[in-house]
Amino acid sequence: MRTEEKLVAAGVRAGSEVIVPSFATAGAAVAVRNVGALPVFADIDPTTFCLDPAAVAGALTPRTAAVVPVPLFGHPADLSGLRQVAFDRAVPVVEHDECAPDFPDITRRRSNAAYLAARLSGVVPPTVASGIEHRYDSYVVRVPGNGRPDRDAFARALRARGVRCHVPVQTPVHRLPSFVRCTRVPWLPETERAADECLALPIGEVSSRRELQRLVSVCNALGGLLPAAA
Structure with missing residues (x-):
């Protein structure tokens, strides 16, 4: 079922507010707008990159009709924590599904991710919440230093050495021109920090241990050439 259909089934109507992440693709926010509701952006957990239940709690208003988490980079959202926050307001949690790779590909990505996590020191590897199985749709690291300038310089240096990499979220959704004029513009510090520091490394394309x-x-x-994060 498409997210728009889920939202309508959950009782979301034109003029309602729906909480979504900004550090993600625009898909969830677009789905909310497509049913006539207003996307309200909440901040992310800095370790999982998914909606932070505490931030969602602060964004709830009497007009909130739903919360739409997005599993990002293969790490599931904290559905249990979000449902606890939304329970008192009787607000449904409607997950926005992203396409997942085939299982054999997930197995290879997890193996590659484990190898990198045990050996990388020039960047900060992704953190997996306890009891969670990460799919590693993307292997997203943080580049320590002074934010976007150092991250971008690091990415250019990787590419110059033949390593394909990309910035996973170039611009948070709440700053996209198509949304900035029709929503309240919040201050989302963890979202902004992630947008400045994150870089996706090519574990899906890597096929050998070498x-x-x-x-x-x-x-x-x-990484040894960059200043350590404070």
């Missing part, structure tokens, strides 16, 4: 070793070597060497 390639993984080279990726680790390049990242660790370059």
Whole structure:
């Protein structure tokens, strides 16, 4: 079922408010707008990159009709925590589904992710919440230093050495021109910090241990040239 259909089934109507993440694709916010509701952006958990239940609690108003979490980069949203926050207001939690890779691909990505997590020192590897199985649709690290300038310089240096990488969220959704004029503009510090620091490394395209070793070597060497995060 499409997210728009889920929202209508949950009772969301034109003029309602629906809480969504800004550090994500625009899909959830677009779905909310497509049913005539108003996207309200809440901040993310800095470790999972998904909606933070505490931030959602602060964004709830009498007009809130639903909360729409997004499983990001293969890490599921904290549905249990979000449902606890929404329970007192009788607000439904409607998950926005993203396309997942096939299971054999997930197995290879998890193996590559484990290898990198044990060896990377030039960047901050992703953190997996306790009891969670990460799909690693993308292997998103943080580049320590002074935010976007250092992250972008690091990405350019990787590419110059033949390592394909990309910024996973170039612009948070609440700052996109199509949304900034029709929503309250919140201050989302963890969203902004993630947008400035995050970089996706190419574990899906890596097919050999030698390639993984080279990726680790390049990242660790370059990371040593950047100032450590305060």
